[in-house]
Amino acid sequence: MSNVGIVIVSHSPLVAEGTADMVRQMVGDEVAVAYCGGNSEGGLGTSVEAILAAIDKAWSDAGVAVLVDLGGAETNSEMAIEMLPAERSGKVVICNAPIVEGAVIAATEASGGAPLAVVKSTAEELSPA
Amino acid sequence: MLDEARRRQLIEAVASAVIAHADELTALDQAIGDGDHGMNMKRGFEAVLADLDGLAAKPLPEALKAAGMQLVMKVGGASGPLYGTLFMSLGKSLPEEPDRAAFAAALDAAIAAVKARGKSDAGQKTMLDVLVPVQEAVAGEAGIADIARRAQEAAEATIPMRATRGRASFLGERSIGHMDPGARSSALIVEAAAAALGAGA
Numbered sequence: 001m002s003n004v005g006i007v008i009v010s011h012s013p014l015v016a017e018g019t020a021d022m023v024r025q026m027v028g029d030e031v032a033v034a035y036c037g038g039n040s041e042g043g044l045g046t047s048v049e050a051i052l053a054a055i056d057k058a059w060s061d062a063g064v065a066v067l068v069d070l071g072g073a074e075t076n077s078e079m080a081i082e083m084l085p086a087e088r089s090g091k092v093v094i095c096n097a098p099i100v101e102g103a104v105i106a107a108t109e110a111s112g113g114a115p116l117a118v119v120k121s122t123a124e125e126l127s128p129a
Numbered sequence: 130m131l132d133e134a135r136r137r138q139l140i141e142a143v144a145s146a147v148i149a150h151a152d153e154l155t156a157l158d159q160a161i162g163d164g165d166h167g168m169n170m171k172r173g174f175e176a177v178l179a180d181l182d183g184l185a186a187k188p189l190p191e192a193l194k195a196a197g198m199q200l201v202m203k204v205g206g207a208s209g210p211l212y213g214t215l216f217m218s219l220g221k222s223l224p225e226e227p228d229r230a231a232f233a234a235a236l237d238a239a240i241a242a243v244k245a246r247g248k249s250d251a252g253q254k255t256m257l258d259v260l261v262p263v264q265e266a267v268a269g270e271a272g273i274a275d276i277a278r279r280a281q282e283a284a285e286a287t288i289p290m291r292a293t294r295g296r297a298s299f300l301g302e303r304s305i306g307h308m309d310p311g312a313r314s315s316a317l318i319v320e321a322a323a324a325a326l327g328a329g330a
Contacts, residue, residue, distance in 0.1 A: 039205030041172065045165060048201050048209065070163075071296060072207035075246065079201055079210040 004110040004119045005032040005058030007066045008103050009051055009073045011044045013037035019067075019100050026104055027111040034058035046073045051080040055092055063091035063116035065123065067103040091116065097123040130226065136192055137185035139325045144174040144181075146321035147314060157310040161297040165206055166310040173204035173212070189227070193220030207295065208311060211247055211256065218242035233268035240264055247294060254292035254304060256311035259283040263319050273327040280319035284312040 016037030034057035039045030155167030197216030222235035
C-alpha cells in the first residue's frame with residue numbers, strides 16, 4: 001500500500017470498530033485501516049500490544065497516522081511508537097484530533113496520496129488551536 | 130547487599146501492597162477519574178508476581194526493566210506507560226549494587242522520564258507530587274521510615290490540589306477535595322519498598 005495507513009485507538013472496542021466502519025465507507029480499500037480498543041481483558045482501556053499489532057496491520061511505507069480518544073490511548077500509543085523498530089518509529093505519528101472526525105478526514109486525505117505530514121495537519125485542523 | 134532473596138522480598142512486597150489496595154485505588158479513581166486505576170494496577174502487578182522467580186533471579190537493573198515492561202504491556206491505562214517508564218528508567222540508571230546517592234540520582238532520572246511521558250510536572254495532582262518529594266528525601270538525609278511517611282503525607286497533600294493533567298483535569302474545580310489515585314499508588318509503592326529495604330538494612 002502506497003497510501004498512508006490509519007490506526008484508530010479507542011478505550012472502547014465498539015468505538016474503535018465503529019470509527020473504522022465510517023472510515024471504510026469513505027475510502028473503501030484505498031487506505032489500510034486498523035483499529036484496537038479495550039484492555040488485555042476486553043474491558044475499557046488500551047493495550048500497547050494491541051496498538052503495536054494495529055500499526056503492523058495498517059503499515060505503509062508512506063507511514064501511519066494514529067487517532068486516539070482519551071489520555072491513556074495517547075500515552076499507550078506514544079509508548080508503542082517508541083517500541084517500534086527504528087526504521088518504523090519515525091514514520092508513525094499521533095494526530096491531535098477528535099477520533100471519529102479525525103480518522104475520516106485523515107483517511108480521506110490519505111486516499112488522495114497525501115504524505116504523512118499533510119494527513120496529520122489536515123486532521124489537526126479539526127482541533128481548536 | 131541486595132541478593133536474590135532480598136530482591137524477591139522487595140518485588141513481592143511492592144506488588145502485594147498495590148494488589149491489596151486495588152479497591153481503595155479504584156474508589157479514589159471513581160471520584161475523579163474513570164474508576165479503573167485499581168483494577169489496572171492489580172492486573173499489572175499480578176503479571177509481575179506471576180514472573181516473581183524470573184524477576185528475582187535477574188540483577189536489580191534488569192529486574193526493574195523487566196517489571197516495567199510487564200506494567201507497560203498489562204496495565205491497560207495511562208498508568209501502564211507511566212509506571213513502566215518509572216521502573217524501566219530506574220533500571221537503566223541504577224548500578225547492580227546501588228548506594229543511596231546512586232538511588233537518588235536514578236530516581237531523579239526516572240522522574241524526568243515520567244514527566245516527559247506524561248507531559249506533566251509536580252503540582253498538577255499526579256503521581257509526580259509523591260515521587261518528587263520522595264526523591265528529595267532520598268537525596269537528603271531522611272531515614273527510611275521518614276521517607277515512607279513523607280510519601281503518604283505527599284499523597285494526602287494532593288487532596289486540596291486542582292488537577293491540571295490526566296482524566297481528573299476534566300473535572301476542574303471538582304477535582305479538589307479528593308486524593309489523586311496515582312499519588313496514592315505511588316505512596317503505596319514507596320512505603321512497601323521502604324519497608325522491604327529497611328527490614329534487611
